[in-house]
Amino acid sequence: SYELTQPPSVSVSPGQTARITCSGDALPKQYAYWYQQKPGQAPVLVIYKDSERPSGIPERFSGSSSGTTVTLTISGVQAEDEADYYCQSADSSGTYGVFGGGTKLTVL
Amino acid sequence: QVQLVQSGAEVKKPGASVKVSCKASGYTFTSYYMHWVRQAPGQGLEWMGIINPSGGSTSYAQKFQGRVTMTRDTSTSTVYMELSSLRSEDTAVYYCARSESWELSGWGQGTLVTVSS
Numbered sequence: 001s002y003e004l005t006q007p008p009s010v011s012v013s014p015g016q017t018a019r020i021t022c023s024g025d026a027l028p029k030q031y032a033y034w035y036q037q038k039p040g041q042a043p044v045l046v047i048y049k050d051s052e053r054p055s056g057i058p059e060r061f062s063g064s065s066s067g068t069t070v071t072l073t074i075s076g077v078q079a080e081d082e083a084d085y086y087c088q089s090a091d092s093s094g095t096y097g098v099f100g101g102g103t104k105l106t107v108l
Numbered sequence: 109q110v111q112l113v114q115s116g117a118e119v120k121k122p123g124a125s126v127k128v129s130c131k132a133s134g135y136t137f138t139s140y141y142m143h144w145v146r147q148a149p150g151q152g153l154e155w156m157g158i159i160n161p162s163g164g165s166t167s168y169a170q171k172f173q174g175r176v177t178m179t180r181d182t183s184t185s186t187v188y189m190e191l192s193s194l195r196s197e198d199t200a201v202y203y204c205a206r207s208e209s210w211e212l213s214g215w216g217q218g219t220l221v222t223v224s225s
Contacts, residue, residue, distance in 0.1 A: 033210060033211050035153070042203060043212070045213050099145075102153065
């Protein structure tokens, strides 16, 4: 079955830039979506269609795509950004959804 | 405002079935797909399947095919997810989430299903 691959963890200091990658063979064909999840809460959509930001999401969150890899970038990381981040997409046929394994962002 | 309200926590024995509901409000029910996603304790998100509330068509992750059934009731704007032949590995929080395409822009509060003898 189709898989998306994320690094298990990323650590940055406050004010620095965090980059979280997600790789998958179908990403050149299917959009990617990013979610932030804090402990005990439901996930929140922070990026859709590779690079679009929903209303209410801070401008420091951005997304990009290059070939089989998409990247979530958080500029000027704040303590409140510490959370798990998941990428999500669909298989090449657009029939089945899939999530990456998740990346724990630690703000040092 | 958009709300997805799920049914309460369940405790089931191995081999039993569970049916979780998700009642939608604040938008046109038939205009958005509904997905089910689960998260085992300490684990990541897992996509289970999708239902089109307009016509009732479904697509299930291969892992769950034969064990999961997603249905909807347009008269009450409610979708249901039934999982059968439960085993301990099915212990998880189950979420419903709506989308126009594949973006999960609204989520339910989650329903904890515990499978234990």
